[in-house]
Amino acid sequence: MRRFNQPTVPSTNVSLSEIIKPVYGASIVMLVDKVTLRSLTHMCTQTEIAEHGVVSVALINTSESLSGVAGNPCIAYICPSDESLSAVYKIVQLSRERKLFKELHLVFTGLVPENTISELATSDSGKLIHTVRIIFGAHCMLGARFALLPQEVESPYSEASILRQADNLLNLLLAIGVEPFSIRYLSVSSAAASLAGHLHKHVMLRRNLFRYNAKGLITYETQSIRRDSSILGPKTRFPPRNKPMEVIVLDRRADLQSVIKQNWTLLPLLSDFGLLNNDTLEFCDETNTKHQYSKTSSALFEQTYAADFFVLTMSIIPELRKYAQDSTLSQGEKNAVIGICSAASTLSEYVGKLNYTRISQIENSMHNDNSSEAIALLEKFFASQGVQRGKAKQDILLHILESDTSTARKLLFLELVVSLFFSLIVLITLQYNVFSIQNVLKKLQTIATKFFLAAEQANIELSQQLGAPNDNLTQHIKRLSDATNAYLANYGRQLANAFYYQWDNVETSAKTAITNRVASATSPGQGSSLNGNMELTAYLNDHNASLQQTDPAILSQIGTNYSYKPRVLSVAEAAICNLLLESDFPITSATDRNQLADVLRDAEEHQVLIYVLGGISQAEHAGLETYDYYGQFNQAVRSPGLFKRRPQEVTGAVMCGLYNKLVTLASDRIVSRLSVVRELVEDITSGRGALLKV
Numbered sequence: 001m002r003r004f005n006q007p008t009v010p011s012t013n014v015s016l017s018e019i020i021k022p023v024y025g026a027s028i029v030m031l032v033d034k035v036t037l038r039s040l041t042h043m044c045t046q047t048e049i050a051e052h053g054v055v056s057v058a059l060i061n062t063s064e065s066l067s068g069v070a071g072n073p074c075i076a077y078i079c080p081s082d083e084s085l086s087a088v089y090k091i092v093q094l095s096r097e098r099k100l101f102k103e104l105h106l107v108f109t110g111l112v113p114e115n116t117i118s119e120l121a122t123s124d125s126g127k128l129i130h131t132v133r134i135i136f137g138a139h140c141m142l143g144a145r146f147a148l149l150p151q152e153v154e155s156p157y158s159e160a161s162i163l164r165q166a167d168n169l170l171n172l173l174l175a176i177g178v179e180p181f182s183i184r185y186l187s188v189s190s191a192a193a194s195l196a197g198h199l200h201k202h203v204m205l206r207r208n209l210f211r212y213n214a215k216g217l218i219t220y221e222t223q224s225i226r227r228d229s230s231i232l233g234p235k236t237r238f239p240p241r242n243k244p245m246e247v248i249v250l251d252r253r254a255d256l257q258s259v260i261k262q263n264w265t266l267l268p269l270l271s272d273f274g275l276l277n278n279d280t281l282e283f284c285d286e287t288n289t290k291h292q293y294s295k296t297s298s299a300l301f302e303q304t305y306a307a308d309f310f311v312l313t314m315s316i317i318p319e320l321r322k323y324a325q326d327s328t329l330s331q332g333e334k335n336a337v338i339g340i341c342s343a344a345s346t347l348s349e350y351v352g353k354l355n356y357t358r359i360s361q362i363e364n365s366m367h368n369d370n371s372s373e374a375i376a377l378l379e380k381f382f383a384s385q386g387v388q389r390g391k392a393k394q395d396i397l398l399h400i401l402e403s404d405t406s407t408a409r410k411l412l413f414l415e416l417v418v419s420l421f422f423s424l425i426v427l428i429t430l431q432y433n434v435f436s437i438q439n440v441l442k443k444l445q446t447i448a449t450k451f452f453l454a455a456e457q458a459n460i461e462l463s464q465q466l467g468a469p470n471d472n473l474t475q476h477i478k479r480l481s482d483a484t485n486a487y488l489a490n491y492g493r494q495l496a497n498a499f500y501y502q503w504d505n506v507e508t509s510a511k512t513a514i515t516n517r518v519a520s521a522t523s524p525g526q527g528s529s530l531n532g533n534m535e536l537t538a539y540l541n542d543h544n545a546s547l548q549q550t551d552p553a554i555l556s557q558i559g560t561n562y563s564y565k566p567r568v569l570s571v572a573e574a575a576i577c578n579l580l581l582e583s584d585f586p587i588t589s590a591t592d593r594n595q596l597a598d599v600l601r602d603a604e605e606h607q608v609l610i611y612v613l614g615g616i617s618q619a620e621h622a623g624l625e626t627y628d629y630y631g632q633f634n635q636a637v638r639s640p641g642l643f644k645r646r647p648q649e650v651t652g653a654v655m656c657g658l659y660n661k662l663v664t665l666a667s668d669r670i671v672s673r674l675s676v677v678r679e680l681v682e683d684i685t686s687g688r689g690a691l692l693k694v
Contacts, residue, residue, distance in 0.1 A: 023073040031060040031076040074101035110171035136175035166198035177211035178245040185249040192251040252614035371432040383450040435493040452481040483681040612667040
């Protein structure tokens with residue numbers, strides 16, 4: 001019986017040369033899956049691929065459509081997923097597929113079960129497979145590039161998903177090359193505990209595969225590997241490999257509060273257009289896979305994907321149109337460029353019809369001292385009545401109904417605008433904390449009632465044009481309507497009480513503390529840091545007193561002493577935390593102060609990988625990378641779950657850390673604002689909110 005040996009020392013040198021090493025110099029065919037397709041796109045350009053002798057690149061599940069490649073060696077660069085492995089079995093078992101290639105070399109991006117290797121060897125009776133290797137690397141893409149698209153991922157909290165995420169996270173750690181000395185989580189989340197537990201078991205079983213051990217020492221090589229920055233891309237940043245690593249698993253439902261102080265805009269919501277209509281944003285010609293790696297699939301679009309779409313279309317479309325006239329392009333590439341220009345122009349037109357400038361006016365009004373202008377603009381743009389064929393319509397909805405796009409696209413943007421309206425309600429109420437002002441709440445409820453009635457009428461009209469009822473959108477509108485009513489009546493007040501700080505006051509107190517400390521140093525007797533610390537602590541404790549009147553479930557989650565900030569509240573806190581020096585922390589005992597000193601010292605000695613279960617938005621990604629995370633000091637209130645191999649390896653009872661330049665942030669998926677809206681609505685309407693119960 002034929003056997004393949006699992007590599008004992010998998011490679012982490014991710015490069016095209018390394019991938020095609022067994023057949024370098026020949027005319028090569030490459031088979032990829034959806035994940036490695038994106039990895040290869042970041043790794044190199046079409047020209048570089050051609051220079052390495054690759055004559056064709058195709059998705060592995062479409063290999064039977066290849067022609068003119070008989071006699072060429074084939075490199076299959078794939079993730080070890082069920083779908084990709086079944087495609088490999090098909091190639092080695094069916095005579096027609098076997099004849100496509102001279103030989104087959106398998107390159108996996110992660111660990112492969114031993115029984116899978118044995119089954120492959122048994123199936124390969126024709127000895128088509130020549131080598132089986134593992135090169136960790138496709139999982140090196142962090143944030144948006146780290147994982148599958150949202151529509152390709154099951155519920156992130158299911159047991160199957162947690163197991164899959166543990167496997168992917170292990171592959172990421174192996175790609176970084178450092179064995180973590182601890183894996184911990186905030187004990188409020190059972191899902192995070194499960195993921196951390198699975199990962200801990202994986203790490204213990206695979207310790208021999210890590211390049212560096214828990215102390216930052218090289219295990220099986222005498223020198224570190226050089227990493228090619230062009231491979232990882234300009235946005236990917238790994239900490240130094242010679243420092244010990246700690247892994248922290250956060251649950252976005254419990255440990256991130258994404259709603260407060262977020263910049264809710266129309267354009268970020270419209271970025272979901274790419275997630276809902278992925279075929280127009282892949283930037284490749286699916287009918288001619290040989291030419292997928294043109295300028296249209298370069299890092300240009302990856303880097304600008306989250307940018308203002310107006311800027312994207314106005315600056316790039318003219319260049320693309322010039323590029324489409326290039327006589328050296330194949331017809332497939334020209335078609336791809338033309339398709340992108342058309343999609344971008346159409347989306348830009350939709351944005352114009354949805355009155356982006358008016359939405360900007362609402363956001364600009366948030367800088368005022370009261371909510372009156374923002375609410376007036378909200379009513380004007382969402383609840384004013386226009387006339388169309390004798391029917392009363394909302395202003396922004398009228399733009400959708402009158403646009404010349406397809407009915408299906410109108411329904412898509414109706415869904416987006418309904419979500420936008422709900423998010424603006426959340427933003428305005430939390431920005432001004434209006435829950436104690438009854439006339440404002442009543443005004444908002446009236447505006448919401450008018451808007452949702454008009455949205456449902458628009459849905460009915462569009463469904464009639466389509467010739468079929470749109471039950472999903474009907475339910476979406478009803479859920480958001482119910483959620484808005486519940487939010488304004490009860491949930492929003494609890495949310496504000498639990499997580500709302502008047503950050504201007506915190507900043508003022510922090511600056512006062514700093515000023516008093518400076519005054520104390522320059523003019524003894526004129527001030528002291530103690531006074532500043534007391535002022536800051538007093539403000540936080542005053543706010544803490546109001547928590548005693550809120551839902552007991554809140555107190556059980558966040559701890560009894562809120563001034564110690566037991567969780568990450570929002571990205572906006574990062575700017576405020578940067579104003580707080582060590583002496584400004586509201587520390588009440590010598591034990592806490594010694595613990596903080598351990599934390600600050602420990603932060604300089606190791607690197608941290610923060611993994612966010614449930615996804616993370618791009619704004620949160622940027623904020624948490626520089627976040628002064630000083631979590632929970634008091635062990636008696638809540639202790640993070642902590643896996644340690646040997647207790648003596650970690651000095652002190654480190655409960656938190658100041659993670660700045662040595663932070664790597666990863667997640668299973670990127671979370672858009674639209675999906676955050678849906679999650680918040682689900683929390684409100686289900687009665688099973690992750691943070692609060694209505």
